[in-house]
Amino acid sequence: xxxxxxxxxxxxxxxxxxxxxxxxxxxxxxxxxxxxxxxxxxxxxxxxxxxxxxxxxxxxxxxxxxxxxxxxxxxxxxxxxxxxxxxxxxxxxxxxxxxxxxxxxxxxxxxxxxxxxxxxxxxxxxxxxxxxxxxxxxxxxxxxxxxxxxxxxxxxxxxxxxxxxxxxxxxxxxxxxxxxxxxxxxxxxxxxxxxxxxxxxxxxxxxxxxxxxxxxxxxxxxxxxxxxxxxxxxxxxxxxxxxxxxxxxxxxxxxxxxxxxxxxxxxxxxxxxxxxxxxxxxxxxxxxxxxxxxxxxxxxxxxxxxxxxxxxxxxxxxxxxxxxxxxxxxxxxxxxxxxxxxxxxxxxxxxxxxxxxxxxxxxxxxxxxxxxxxxxxxxxxxxxxxxxxxxxxxxxxxxxxxxxxxxxxxxxxxxxxxxxxxxxxxxxxxxxxxxxxxxxxxxxxxxxxxxxxxxxxxxxxxxxxxxxx
Numbered sequence: 001x002x003x004x005x006x007x008x009x010x011x012x013x014x015x016x017x018x019x020x021x022x023x024x025x026x027x028x029x030x031x032x033x034x035x036x037x038x039x040x041x042x043x044x045x046x047x048x049x050x051x052x053x054x055x056x057x058x059x060x061x062x063x064x065x066x067x068x069x070x071x072x073x074x075x076x077x078x079x080x081x082x083x084x085x086x087x088x089x090x091x092x093x094x095x096x097x098x099x100x101x102x103x104x105x106x107x108x109x110x111x112x113x114x115x116x117x118x119x120x121x122x123x124x125x126x127x128x129x130x131x132x133x134x135x136x137x138x139x140x141x142x143x144x145x146x147x148x149x150x151x152x153x154x155x156x157x158x159x160x161x162x163x164x165x166x167x168x169x170x171x172x173x174x175x176x177x178x179x180x181x182x183x184x185x186x187x188x189x190x191x192x193x194x195x196x197x198x199x200x201x202x203x204x205x206x207x208x209x210x211x212x213x214x215x216x217x218x219x220x221x222x223x224x225x226x227x228x229x230x231x232x233x234x235x236x237x238x239x240x241x242x243x244x245x246x247x248x249x250x251x252x253x254x255x256x257x258x259x260x261x262x263x264x265x266x267x268x269x270x271x272x273x274x275x276x277x278x279x280x281x282x283x284x285x286x287x288x289x290x291x292x293x294x295x296x297x298x299x300x301x302x303x304x305x306x307x308x309x310x311x312x313x314x315x316x317x318x319x320x321x322x323x324x325x326x327x328x329x330x331x332x333x334x335x336x337x338x339x340x341x342x343x344x345x346x347x348x349x350x351x352x353x354x355x356x357x358x359x360x361x362x363x364x365x366x367x368x369x370x371x372x373x374x375x376x377x378x379x380x381x382x383x384x385x386x387x388x389x390x391x392x393x394x395x396x397x398x399x400x401x402x403x404x405x406x407x408x409x410x411x412x413x414x415x416x417x418x419x420x421x422x423x424x425x426x427x428x429x430x431x432x433x434x435x436x437x438x439x440x441x442x443x444x445x446x447x448x449x450x451x452x453x454x455x456x457x458x459x460x461x462x463x464x465x466x467x468x469x
Contacts, residue, residue: 005233009041010205013067013074014195016048017059020256021066023248023308024210024240027274030292031237031301032208033072034275037293044202045074050081050194066257070267071289079202081194088189091197091227092150092182100226101182103148104131105140126178127151150183152193152223160218166235166301167211172218180219196220200229206298211236235298237278238305245307264332264363266324269317277306286319314362321358321367326351329358329367336368342375348455356447356455374455378442378464388435389468396425396432397439401465409458415450439468 011032015025036043045067049055064078081088095101106114106127115125131139132153154177161171182193189197199207199220214236224231242248248255260270271289279302281287281295321329330350334342337350344350350371357370389397400421407417422432433449440461446452453461 012044018054034296045077147185196223264365380438
């Protein structure tokens with residue numbers, strides 16, 4: 001699909017609200033969104049909430065929040081299937097009248113007995129068509145007081161073939177398919193029927209979804225043909241595997257999209273990572289969503305499973321943290337720092353601190369940990385102080401403290417002054433930098449000492465040195 005489709009592009013993301021937005025769903029949403037954006041089309045959000053036992057308002061909210069955090073804005077919707085019941089019943093009635101669907105009075109126990117007989121005979125278990133009307137066939141007497149289901153009259157012969165734009169041509173014989181229940185005894189419609197009607201009514205042109213839906217596609221195609229609806233083009237995306245090569249699961253993997261902001265990942269890093277997890281543009285690894293929308297034409301989608309790699313995600317997140325505006329990072333970091341006991345009164349400006357610390361961190365949480373040394377009272381280890389604050393170093397630190405009162409408080413001037421004090425006392429940089437780091441931050445590992453001193457400010461440095469000299 002390197003050329004523009006003949007009809008207007010309308011894609012959809014249609015999650016079932018039975019839990020959070022997971023990584024696989026987010027990738028499906030991203031690809032559907034990017035494809036619509038590439039061709040100037042429409043991206044529809046549809047909530048498939050007919051599973052009343054498992055669907056919850058909290059799950060709906062979690063999906064919408066995940067989409068908003070990622071910035072995958074929809075053009076239409078969200079549409080809710082439970083608000084479209086009258087439309088589904090209307091189509092069921094039309095199909096009953098047209099003879100493409102029929103009432104089935106077999107009980108669940110009878111259907112299971114049919115299937116068991118077929119299993120014993122080595123056949124594929126299925127409904128045996130007891131209530132399927134055929135020319136010249138006499139149907140059984142209707143059991144008294146039993147409400148029927150409505151079944152779709154699936155073609156008995158032939159094949160369903162479609163050109164899947166991820167997996168290539170797929171063919172499934174109609175003999176493999178059952179006469180699907182499309183409405184339950186209480187009249188509520190079933191999943192595959194609702195999806196087919198929705199895709200028709202919403203004029204969906206392209207369906208991108210996980211390959212766990214491959215078996216649903218021939219059923220939906222047959223229903224669409226029966227109701228005289230045009231067929232969308234289908235693309236089925238392979239699953240995402242965990243780092244161990246197995247299917248990702250919430251027990252051992254971070255599969256909930258909204259776990260990632262809490263862990264300190266930026267949405268642009270997640271989007272960049274997911275885009276590359278099953279699609280490529282040459283050898284490019286880092287790209288903006290504007291570039292994805294420009295490039296994503298439905299080609300170069302992988303037909304093999306992708307494996308999640310946290311090191312690759314961390315590398316991307318580090319890249320985007322380094323690129324991020326420091327005020328934005330401060331807004332993300334400050335609530336976390338307050339929760340960790342940070343004291344901001346009289347402390348250095350947070351954006352300046354984050355600018356210094358962000359080069360070497362992979363997540364906002366790591367950035368918070370690194371920045372905390374500027375926002376808590378240092379408590380250097382006594383043994384380390386004894387080791388590094390020696391009699392040979394104390395005179396040099398005293399000179400340093402004295403000159404701090406008058407030196408120009410810039411990184412460059414401080415660096416020059418440190419070199420002069422070292423030369424005057426015959427010391428090397430680590431001999432003075434180590435105790436200075438301990439006194440100022442309580443730590444031996446910090447960014448360049450001149451940068452740390454400059455950010456802390458003259459008053460704080462003079463006060464901290466005075467406690468030890």
